[in-house]
Amino acid sequence: MRALSKPLAPEARNTCLNASPPDKPKRGINVRRSEGRATGPLPFAPGNVHRGPDGRLLAAGMKLNEPACPLATDFATFSACPRGFIAMAIDPVTMKETLLAEGPANPAFSNATMVLAVGTQFWIGTFSGDRVGHGTLR
Numbered sequence: 373m374r375a376l377s378k379p380l381a382p383e384a385r386n387t388c389l390n391a392s393p394p395d396k397p398k399r400g401i402n403v404r405r406s407e408g409r410a411t412g413p414l415p416f417a418p419g420n421v422h423r424g425p426d427g428r429l430l431a432a433g434m435k436l437n438e439p440a441c442p443l444a445t446d447f448a449t450f451s452a453c454p455r456g457f458i459a460m461a462i463d464p465v466t467m468k469e470t471l472l473a474e475g476p477a478n479p480a481f482s483n484a485t486m487v488l489a490v491g492t493q494f495w496i497g498t499f500s501g502d503r504v505g506h507g508t509l510r
Contacts, residue, residue: 429464
């Protein structure tokens, strides 16, 4: 698991962890009381998670269920097939998810790992490309 290097809450009570492989629930841990919270299984493999301007967590990643891609048990196979992306906002208190953006598989832009919301637009990055994508938030 990878932990964020910065606390998610100004009072430094919460830290977010990403679980690998991508089919595991993502957890938010209260480090003072050691009580975990988790989203349900997500339809994408979140990469970087950060706090948005409204306090929700922003996460984006590759779609897990991409019909054109083979079932993958290792990351190299999983990321080799072009996958669509999903970006969500997650309330850190309730863990409620809200879809921000979604896109289809595109060989020129795959392996999404982060999203940044700016006004009515989203900007999305990838770990395996030489470009940044953008579009209108839902």
